[in-house]
Amino acid sequence: MKQNTYLIADSGSTKTDWIVARPGKSPFRFHSGGLNPFYQKKEEITVILEKEVLPYVTTPVDEVFFYGAGCADKATSRPIYDALVDALPSAEIIEVASDMLAAARGLCGHQPGITCILGTGANNAFFDGTHIVHSIGSLGFWLGDEGSGSYLGKTLLVHFLQNELPEDLHKQFEEKYPGTNRLAVLEKVYRQPFPNRYFATFSHFISKNITHPFIHKLVGDAFTLFTEKYILKHQDVDKYPVHFTGSIAFYYQEILKSVLAEKGLIAGRILKSPMETLFDYHLQRDL
Template sequence: MISKPNILIADSGSTKTDWILKLSSGEHFQFHSAGLNPFYQTENDVISVLKREVLPHLSGSIEQIFFYGAGCADEVTSRPITNALISGVPTAQIVEVASDMLGAARGLCGKEPGLACILGTGANNAFYDGGKIVRSVGSLGFWLGDEGSGSYLGKTLVVHFLQNELPKDLHQQFADIYPEINRLSVLDNAYKKPFPNRYFATFSSFIFDHIKHPFIEDLVSCAFGLFIEKYVLKHENPEKYPVHFTGSVAYYYQDILQKSLRNKGLMPGKILKSPLEGLLEYHL
């Protein structure tokens, strides 16, 4: 009988990495670490996080590692992650590092063709042929794109508040919850402090708590409609394939998202908070 390998899989963003360890015994465990992004971190930075937050969770000899992360666009950009994993887990015979978009596609679609999308703090999309990403309609990032994402929803809400466009009841509730929010504080966070996308994404909690309000429901619906028009509908024959999503925004607002897809003549597919379980099935 051929023994099954111990497999370690990661889905990483800039702030958090989700890990799943599949043991040859059949058991699997999930844990989290700080985000690992080669755009912001050196190989030594990554090794430090691995030693402090990942290696203590590992047991047995890890033979295979599959890492999917933001900033891992190609072999060159991924090198700090790849080298750190090889150094930190010397028993690994296979170390594969790829983009978070490919991870989402494999986790959502498996080995079937489909449209894979990410709606979390940011937004992304790709057409996947069952083995690789064939085409992606590139997002322009937080300031020029990311329609439908948590940062986009938060930014839109705050702009409505500052320009006195919220209904009176919502305006007062927002002001009570965020008394520190004014034009100057928002501009400071938007243009002077780092990670404005994360700042605006924090306001998505207000949106979630008030999702039954017609104004908020319409705000989310319009944002999803923009995402579909700017990204999904630009793929060839999108109506022929299921449109899958991963990410917290897609997951928590999936009823509105599914309705938005159907209104555009599209077929809703899987909507998962994380692609990890799907990735585990894919690699098994």
């Protein structure tokens, strides 16, 4: 029985995790820039594939599973799909699906549960063990993404610009990000690409100061808002584990677990990336 070679990708707006895998052999992992068809055209995606992906793919690939932010359906994910078809002509199967499905398959396996993403962006879904059957739709970082890195960074930045930070934090912020003022920020977020990534860069400041009462409350309030706006709207939410993936959920998981406990929810797995378990999910079919 032929053992296929897989190329599996989990892409957010900031970066993409890749694995070249074959049953019985150690997987090869690497990273590239984020690929999001909402922000990038096929030509831009092709450039990243050629420069940052293909040099690491040294053997023919049989099946490609690309999971990414902005890949909600066939129409929206078309730029990614077309770029992959051109870049990997040996692939017999190319599937492009949402990063939400990657999180669900990676965290839940074949069991039902609620899966959430808290990275640069935010999302949620109820997974029945096979399919995503319900999701409280994300409105993106301008209108939603509560609890995400971009939301936390945007909230912190607004507090700074409106002189609402405690004096010690305000001074630290000025030293860390000199030249940050209203006009500079408006230029970044309204005239330059990927404003969500720009906002998310301030999460480093949040991480450094996470024990400060103001910052701790800022993160807790954001997680509470995410829980109320999304998780609690799922039916029978208290009967299923609530899983999370993403750097924000992973690094601030103690605050996150506290919020879930306050709401009477069952905390499930909290992983920085679903890639390890997603790798197992796909290779099970060849074992």
